[in-house]
Structure formats: C-alpha cells, structure tokens
Amino acid sequence: xxxxxxxxxxxxxxxxxxxxxxxxxxxxxxxxxxxxxxxxxxxxxxxxxxxxxxxxxxxxxxxxxxxxxxxxxxxxxxxxxxxxxxxxxxxxxxxxxxxxxxxxxxxxxxxxxxxxxxxxxxxxxxxxxxxxxxxxxxxxxxxxxxxxxxxxxx
Amino acid sequence: xxxxxxxxxxxxxxxxxxxxxxxxxxxxxxxxxxxxxxxxxxxxxxxxxxxxxxxxxxxxxxxxxxxxxxxxxxxxxxxxxxxxxxxxxxxxxxxxxxxxxxxxxxxxxxxxxxxxxxxxxxxxxxxxxxxxxxxxxxxxxxxxxxxxxxxxxxxxxxxxxxxxxxxxxxxxxxxxxxxxxxxxxxxxxxxxxxxxxxxxxxxxxxxxxxxxxxxxxxxxxxxxxxxxxxxxxxxxxxxxxxxxxxxxxxxxxxxxxxxxxxxxxxxxxxxxxxxxxxxxxxxxxxxxxxxxxxxxxxxxxxxxxxxxxxxxxxxxxxxxxxxxxxxxxxxxxxxxxxxxxxxxxxxxxxxxxxxxxxxxxxxxxxxxxxxxxxxxxxxxxxxxxxxxxxxxxxxxxxxxxxxxxxxxxxxxxxxxxxxxxxxxxxxxxxxxxxxxxxxxxxxxxxxxxxxxxxxxxxxxxxxxxxxxxxxxxxxxxxxxxxxxxxxxxxxxxxxxxxxxxxxxxxxxxxxxxxxxxxxxxxxxxxxxxxxxxxxxxxxxxxxxxxxxxxxxxxxxxxxxxxxxxxxxxxxxxxxxxxxxxxxxxxxxxxxxxxxxxxxxxxxxxxxxxxxxxxxxxxxxxxxxxxxxxxxxxxxxxxxxxxxxxxxxxxxxxxxxxxxxxxxxxxxxxxxxxxxxxxxxxxxxxxxxxxxxxxxxxxxxxxxxxxxxxxxxxxxxxxxxxxxxxxxxxxxxxxxxxxxxxxxxxxxxxxx
Numbered sequence: 001x002x003x004x005x006x007x008x009x010x011x012x013x014x015x016x017x018x019x020x021x022x023x024x025x026x027x028x029x030x031x032x033x034x035x036x037x038x039x040x041x042x043x044x045x046x047x048x049x050x051x052x053x054x055x056x057x058x059x060x061x062x063x064x065x066x067x068x069x070x071x072x073x074x075x076x077x078x079x080x081x082x083x084x085x086x087x088x089x090x091x092x093x094x095x096x097x098x099x100x101x102x103x104x105x106x107x108x109x110x111x112x113x114x115x116x117x118x119x120x121x122x123x124x125x126x127x128x129x130x131x132x133x134x135x136x137x138x139x140x141x142x143x144x145x146x147x148x149x150x151x152x153x154x
Numbered sequence: 155x156x157x158x159x160x161x162x163x164x165x166x167x168x169x170x171x172x173x174x175x176x177x178x179x180x181x182x183x184x185x186x187x188x189x190x191x192x193x194x195x196x197x198x199x200x201x202x203x204x205x206x207x208x209x210x211x212x213x214x215x216x217x218x219x220x221x222x223x224x225x226x227x228x229x230x231x232x233x234x235x236x237x238x239x240x241x242x243x244x245x246x247x248x249x250x251x252x253x254x255x256x257x258x259x260x261x262x263x264x265x266x267x268x269x270x271x272x273x274x275x276x277x278x279x280x281x282x283x284x285x286x287x288x289x290x291x292x293x294x295x296x297x298x299x300x301x302x303x304x305x306x307x308x309x310x311x312x313x314x315x316x317x318x319x320x321x322x323x324x325x326x327x328x329x330x331x332x333x334x335x336x337x338x339x340x341x342x343x344x345x346x347x348x349x350x351x352x353x354x355x356x357x358x359x360x361x362x363x364x365x366x367x368x369x370x371x372x373x374x375x376x377x378x379x380x381x382x383x384x385x386x387x388x389x390x391x392x393x394x395x396x397x398x399x400x401x402x403x404x405x406x407x408x409x410x411x412x413x414x415x416x417x418x419x420x421x422x423x424x425x426x427x428x429x430x431x432x433x434x435x436x437x438x439x440x441x442x443x444x445x446x447x448x449x450x451x452x453x454x455x456x457x458x459x460x461x462x463x464x465x466x467x468x469x470x471x472x473x474x475x476x477x478x479x480x481x482x483x484x485x486x487x488x489x490x491x492x493x494x495x496x497x498x499x500x501x502x503x504x505x506x507x508x509x510x511x512x513x514x515x516x517x518x519x520x521x522x523x524x525x526x527x528x529x530x531x532x533x534x535x536x537x538x539x540x541x542x543x544x545x546x547x548x549x550x551x552x553x554x555x556x557x558x559x560x561x562x563x564x565x566x567x568x569x570x571x572x573x574x575x576x577x578x579x580x581x582x583x584x585x586x587x588x589x590x591x592x593x594x595x596x597x598x599x600x601x602x603x604x605x606x607x608x609x610x611x612x613x614x615x616x617x618x619x620x621x622x623x624x625x626x627x628x629x630x631x632x633x634x635x636x637x638x639x640x641x642x643x644x645x646x647x648x649x650x651x652x653x654x655x656x657x658x659x660x661x662x663x664x665x666x667x668x669x670x671x672x673x674x675x676x677x678x679x680x681x682x683x684x685x686x687x688x689x690x691x692x693x694x695x696x697x698x699x700x701x702x703x704x705x706x707x708x709x710x711x712x713x714x715x716x717x718x719x720x721x722x723x724x725x726x727x728x729x730x731x732x733x734x735x736x737x738x739x740x741x742x743x744x745x746x747x748x749x750x751x752x753x754x755x756x757x758x759x760x761x762x763x764x765x766x767x768x769x770x771x772x773x774x775x776x777x778x779x780x781x782x783x784x785x786x787x788x789x790x791x792x793x794x795x796x797x798x799x800x801x802x803x804x805x806x807x808x809x810x811x812x813x814x815x816x817x818x819x820x821x822x823x824x825x826x827x828x829x830x831x832x833x834x835x836x837x838x839x840x841x842x843x844x845x846x847x848x849x850x851x852x853x854x855x856x857x858x859x860x861x862x863x864x865x866x867x868x869x870x871x872x873x874x875x876x877x878x879x880x881x882x883x884x885x886x887x888x889x890x891x892x893x894x895x896x897x898x899x900x901x902x903x904x905x
Contacts, residue, residue: 016440019460027415027458032407033400035581036459037532038614042841045532073400088398092390092807095815096229097397098404098532098581123850130841132532132582133229134818136852138811 007075017063243319260298266306305868422835476834511684515636533581545572551580674709710875763888788903820877822847
C-alpha cells in the first residue's frame with residue numbers, strides 16, 4: 001500500500017510504485033480533472049501540485065509521491081472565489097476544455113511565483129501547456145486579469 | 155437482407171436528375187428506427203408518464219425540462235448554443251433546463267449540408283443554385299444523415315431549434331389556456347413559467363401532462379432577432395464553469411460499474427491485419443487480466459489504463475505490409491505523377507479561354523505542396539462498450555451517430571439498430587471523431603468480453619499511428635498578368651480524396667469526384683477573365699479524411715499564395731488589388747473591413763511584412779491580414795486581423811474564441827506540422843514531433859464578425875484556410891522569400 005494525501009484527504013493505493021500519479025488519480029481514485037494528453041510531459045494537461053509545486057503528474061511515479069500532498073483543481077483552496085478560476089470563467093477561456101484544468105494549475109503556480117507577469121513571462125511558464133483549440137489569447141488575458149484580481153484582493 | 159445491400163439499394167445519388175454534377179452521398183436506412191418513433195420524434199419512445207415532447211429537441215417531465223443538443227460537442231460550443239437557441243424561444247433561463255446529446259435518429263438529419271453539397275458557388279443566389287440546394291436538402295431529409303461537420307452546426311439549427319422552442323412555448327400556452335379558460339392571446343411566458351393575465355404563474359413542468367394531451371402548435375414562428383434576450387449578445391457558455399472547475403466529464407472520464415480497461419496495439423500500416431504476435435512478456439505483467447487478438451492488432455485487458463498500455467507495449471507483433479508506399483518520398487512521387495487524364499477528378503470551373511489567356515503578357519508558374527497532417531485533439535480516442543446477446547451499448551464522443559452504429563455492428567455481426575449509442579463531451583476533434591478506428595476496435599474487444607463493460611483508451615502514440623491524416627496535395631498553377639491586371643489563372647491540384655475516404659469507411663462509398671478537392675480552388679471570386687480549376691485524385695496512397703476546413707486547408711493556401719504571386723507580378727498592392735478584383739459585394743466588404751481593421755497602407759519596411767488572404771469555405775467568406783517581423787531568432791508573428799461574414803453572429807464571445815482558435819490552428823500547423831511515413835507507419839507519434847502552436851508563438855488576433863451575408867453561416871472551419879497563405883504572403887513581404895510548401899519551418903526559422 002502506498003499512502004498519499006490528495007486534496008487534504010489521506011488515500012491508500014495498491015499499485016506498482018512506477019505507476020504515474022496521473023493514472024492513480026484518474027483510474028484508482030476517480031479524480032478526473034487531471035487529463036491524459038501525451039504521457040510524456042509534452043502537453044501539460046495532467047498538471048497538479050505536489051507539495052505546492054506544479055508538476056506533470058504523468059511523470060511523477062506514485063512511489064515518489066508517497067507521503068506527499070497532492071492538490072488537483074478539485075482541491076484548490078477557495079476554488080469558488082479563486083482569482084484564477086474566476087478570471088478563466090470571466091474570459092470564457094475554454095473551448096473543448098480538455099487542457100484547461102492543466103492550464104489553470106500551471107497559471108496558479110505562475111502567479112504564486114510572479115504576481116504580475118509580463119507577456120514574456122507568461123510565454124515562458126505557459127508554453128509547456130498545449131491547447132489544440134487555440135485559446136491562447138484568452139489564457140493570456142485571463143492570467144493578466146487574475147493577477148490584477150490578486151493584487152486588489154478581489 | 156444485409157445493411158450494405160439495403161444501403162446501396164436506397165443510396166441517393168447526387169448527380170442524378172436533380173443535382174447535375176454533384177456528389178454521391180450514401181443513405182442510411184433508418185426505416186426501422188423511424189417506424190419506432192411517434193411522428194418521427196425519437197423522444198416519444200421511452201417518454202415517462204405525464205411528460206410531454208413536442209418535437210425531437212424538447213422534453214418536459216413533471217420533474218425537469220430537457221433540451222436536446224443535436225450535434226456533437228467537439229469544443230465548438232454545441233452543448234451551449236443549441237439549447238440556448240431553444241431556450242431563447244421558450245423563455246427559459248440558463249439553469250432551468252438540462253442538456254442531453256441526441257441519440258441516432260433521422261429526425262436529426264443535417265439540413266446544413268445542403269448548400270455545401272449542391273454544386274454551386276456559395277455566393278451564387280440564382281434560382282438554379284437555390285433549386286439545387288432545395289433538392290440537396292430533400293435528399294438529406296430522405297437519407298436522414300445525422301452528422302456534425304462542415305461548419306454546419308449553426309446553419310443547420312438556427313431556424314429549426316428556434317422553431318422547436320417556439321412550438322414548445324405556444325403549446326404550453328395552449329395547455330394553460332385550456333386549464334384556465336383564458337384566451338391564448340392574453341397569456342405570456344417568462345422564465346420557465348406561463349403567466350396568466352391576473353399574474354398567476356404556472357411552471358412549465360406543471361403543464362407537462364396537459365401539454366402532452368393536446369396537439370403541438372406547429373405554426374409557431376420564432377421571434378425576430380431584435381427581440382432576443384440572450385442570443386446575439388455576449389453570453390456565458392453553459393459549459394465554461396464546469397470545464398474550469400474540472401467537473402465536466404469527458405468521454406474518457408466516464409466510469410461504469412464493473413468495467414475493465416483496455417489498451418491496443420494496432421497495425422501501423424493502416425487498415426492492414428495482424429499476422430502473428432507473442433504476448434509472453436505481457437501476460438505476467440501487473441494488472442493484466444487478458445490478452446485478446448483482434449483483426450488488426452492486439453488488446454490487453456487490465457485493471458487500469460496504464461497497466462493495459464504498459465503491457466500492450468511489450469507484445470511483439472508481426473504485421474501485414476502496407477498497401478500504400480512504405481516511404482514518404484514515394485508518396486510524393488505518386489502525387490507528382492497524378493496530373494494525368496486517368497486521374498482526373500473534375501474540371502470544376504471554366505471561364506473564358508485559359509490556354510489563350512496564358513499566352514498574354516507575363517507567364518507565372520509555381521508548384522505548391524501540402525503534407526499529410528494529423529488531427530490529434532488532446533483527448534485521445536476512447537470509448538466504453540458492453541456487448542450482450544441483445545446487442546452493443548457504446549459510450550463514445552462521435553460526430554456521426556448512425557455511422558457509429560453501422561461500424562460497430564458490422565465489426566461484430568450485429569444489425570445497426572442493435573447498437574445503442576450515447577454521445578459524450580469530447581476534448582476536441584478537428585475531424586478526428588468522424589473516423590472509426592476506436593469504435594471498430596472497441597466493438598471487437600467488447601464482443602470478446604461479453605457482459606463486461608470495457609473502457610478503451612488509445613495511448614497518444616497509438617492515436618498518432620492510427621490517425622487518418624489530412625489529404626496530401628500538390629498544386630501546379632499557371633497564370634498570366636498583363637498591363638497591371640491578372641489575365642488568366644489555371645489552377646490544378648493533385649491530392650488524396652478526404653471526403654470520399656470518409657464516405658467509404660462509413661459504408662457509403664461514392665464514385666463521384668471528391669468535392670472537397672474543389673474547395674478553396676474553384677470558389678475564387680476575383681474577376682479573372684480566363685480561369686480554370688481542375689482536380690486530380692491520386693490513387694494508392696495513405697487513407698485520408700476531413701481535417702478542420704478539409705480541402706480548403708490546402709487549396710486555400712495554394713490559391714491565395716498564387717494569387718498573391720500574380721498580384722505582385724502585376725505590380726499591384728495585394729489587398730487593394732483583391733478588393734478591386736472581388737466580384738461579390740458582400741465579400742468585397744469583408745476585404746475592405748480587414749483593410750480598415752489593420753489600417754493597411756502598403757509595405758511596412760523595417761523588417762516587417764504584412765500578407766493578406768481571402769478564402770470562402772463552407773459558405774463563409776473570411777479575410778485575414780498577418781503581420782510578421784524578421785528577428786535574429788527568426789520570423790515572429792506579431793498580429794492577425796480577421797474579418798468574417800456569417801450573416802448572423804449568434805453567440806458573439808464564443809464566435810470570437812472560435813475564430814481565434816481557427817487562426818491558431820491554421821498558423822500552427824502551417825509552421826511546423828507534417829505526418830510522414832517510413833516503413834509504412836507514421837513517423838510522428840507524439841506532440842514533440844507534431845507540435846503546432848504554443849502560447850509563445852501566438853500573436854494578438856483581432857476579430858470582427860460581419861452580418862451582410864444573406865444566409866446564416868458557420869465559423870468553426872472558415873478561419874483556418876486564409877491563415878497559412880496570409881502568413882506565407884507576409885513572409886514574402888518581409889523577406890522576399892516565397893514559401894510554397896508546408897510546413898514552413900523547413901524553409902525559414904520561426905521565433
């Protein structure tokens with residue numbers, strides 16, 4: 001049994017330690033917001049936080065996540081009023097929406113390290129997250145809005 | 155009698171008396187299905203007690219109101235805008251109804267294909283053109299073909315869903331009139347309630363039982379757009395919040411009690427069978443429950459998707475060889491040799507005397523190329539299936555419900571009506587979910603696992619390997635310019651046939667020339683005295699299918715790049731010349747708008763360049779201006795302006811998002827994507843080989859929707875075709891280098 005904390009709740013799974021966290025979350029624990037897109041850290045759709053850092057869950061073996069704290073979008077603090085999620089809704093970013101939870105988890109992490117990112121900084125941090133529908137103009141706008149919201153505490 | 159026989163017997167052929175020169179379109183025999191529904195309304199079957207359905211889109215029970223989204227949601231917003239078109243007329247507010255995707259039924263036949271199937275230019279509003287479209291509509295009605303594609307979501311449903319809502323509203327009012335004794339004229343509706351003159355409010359759901367007992371008020375008219383509450387104004391897409399919160403369940407997120415997980419390894423030589431395999435290593439791997447042999451590969455059944463994928467990876471397979479050339483260079487050779495009479499698709503259009511025209515003034519000749527490209531929506535192909543003695547039930551996101559039934563049934567010896575299909579929210583498509591590899595394979599697997607639900611997920615690598623790509627194409631264009639004018643344009647292309655390929659795999663093969671190979675080539679609206687557009691269909695190459703904007707995605711690049719070459723040879727300004735040559739007033743307005751938006755004033759200099767392109771696809775005229783800078787790290791795309799005329803912008807925010815996404819799609823794939831074959835299989839197996847656009851390359855994209863076209867048009871695909879030629883034309887303006895082949899990064903660096 002491997003034990004980890006997911007969205008504040010202790011969970012135990014009985015799988016091989018090489019299994020990527022992504023598949024533990026999706027198939028073993030039924031948490032489906034992290035998406036399988038590429039399996040090789042090319043798309044970012046599986047992005048979650050481990051101990052507060054945004055990571056690609058398709059590349060994190062569950063054995064190495066043991067004892068750590070995982071947060072998916074279901075478990076983001078204050079999610080109904082979270083400035084990033086709010087900005088994403090305001091700008092109606094999603095089309096198909098499949099990549100968006102990964103985009104949002106990456107954006108939350110971006111704004112934690114750079115509160116008012118420039119376009120150049122957004123490009124640098126967000127370029128690992130692929131959007132096949134091409135919602136990039138809206139992702140950029142939503143990040144700026146979220147940054148402004150955070151600054152003004154709204 | 156087998157399905158195929160009935161199909162061919164009943165198949166309607168365009169190109170018969172009604173629509174000369176058109177295409178063949180197979181008919182699905184839905185007689186059995188239709189007979190099982192009351193008045194052709196599939197919702198009548200299985201309707202609960204005290205519930206009402208007035209048409210195939212509205213269902214009211216004592217507990218809830220359900221509106222049917224008839225098309226597939228592939229990210230374009232069907233699951234929002236279609237119910238809202240009904241809700242607008244029913245005076246329902248978001249939150250007062252549930253949404254369900256339509257099951258297979260001829261009641262949902264797509265009227266939106268009529269214009270595309272009638273062999274007339276979109277701008278042609280002549281009586282002959284309209285008659286041909288009416289004939290095409292009739293044959294679509296007869297065939298009952300229910301399909302999402304061809305940017306037809308809004309054109310198909312703009313009228314009928316508003317009428318469906320109006321009928322529901324008026325029938326509910328009639329039921330309230332009957333109950334209260336108040337004349338209908340004195341009754342109104344608001345926010346899910348019928349309101350009587352004394353102010354009493356009756357919720358719609360309370361009227362369901364009574365409304366079910368009276369005939370629907372069929373002559374109800376939809377309201378004038380000036381009266382709209384929701385439509386035509388910025389509105390919140392109904393699926394945005396659940397997608398942002400990670401709550402929306404895509405097909406791949408579905409779970410059914412007792413299900414097992416499957417992964418597959420299929421013959422990379424598309425369509426060819428498995429010869430033999432050795433699963434000895436896989437059998438003992440963790441989580442593995444079973445190894446199955448299927449027609450063109452092997453499947454592993456396991457306790458989760460990852461175990462299944464890891465194990466299937468370890469199976470050694472021997473494959474039957476490909477029936478198309480094993481190496482990419484030979485694909486190009488076949489294509490190069492296809493400009494011959496025996497491969498003629500069709501001479502689609504001829505104006506004046508091209509051969510004579512080409513002898514006037516300066517001759518310009520150019521060859522263009524476009525490679526195979528993969529679709530690769532981010533949600534890989536998947537599905538859940540369970541087979542019992544009664545038939546198969548399948549949960550899969552797909553654009554052709556009836557074809558899913560046909561393909562699954564054919565794979566395992568069932569009748570199509572024995573397949574129960576549940577459509578799912580999908581993580582994109584771009585044409586991928588019009589194909590069937592996951593459906594066919596899932597049917598085979600589930601048939602060997604009878605009674606147990608099986609969830610199939612393609613690995614990204616398998617999805618790439620089985621992706622039936624966009625057509626590959628070469629254009630050989632000639633033209634002439636004289637005294638500052640284009641005199642002649644002789645446009646010829648050879649390509650694989652995407653639409654015919656799709657039809658064949660749907661069980662409705664066509665012998666007629668592929669109309670998608672004309673798209674973007676024959677529908678040129680410039681006043682050119684001598685003009686000809688001819689397609690050749692290459693044989694024996696990779697299967698191909700529809701890829702966002704289909705034929706126009708390649709031909710639009712060829713045509714609008716070549717027109718640009720002619721304009722430059724004539725010494726004219728690319729945008730002013732297009733405006734002056736444009737023969738359709740509403741289309742000219744599109745070009746004028748993009749000129750105004752971009753403040754076009756000719757060459758920019760200082761290492762900057764602008765290019766313009768104009769393509770009408772699926773009836774929607776779209777003009778784009780792309781601005782680039784030459785930097786020491788390569789070409790940077792700074793800004794794009796788009797003007798597009800859809801007759802009516804129904805959902806403005808989503809409209810802008812769709813247009814921007816189309817531009818990103820068109821630019822990204824033009825810059826860096828191709829699918830090539832080696833040893834019979836695709837060489838690109840993940841996004842690092844086939845990347846398209848990421849955010850760092852994404853320009854600012856300014857969009858304006860126009861409403862001058864006499865018809866309501868779609869916008870999912872039309873922004874794609876002008877993007878590549880506008881970019882190539884901008885690169886020419888900035889550098890003097892003319893790029894005539896996609897992907898462009900083979901010839902020039904990009905930031």
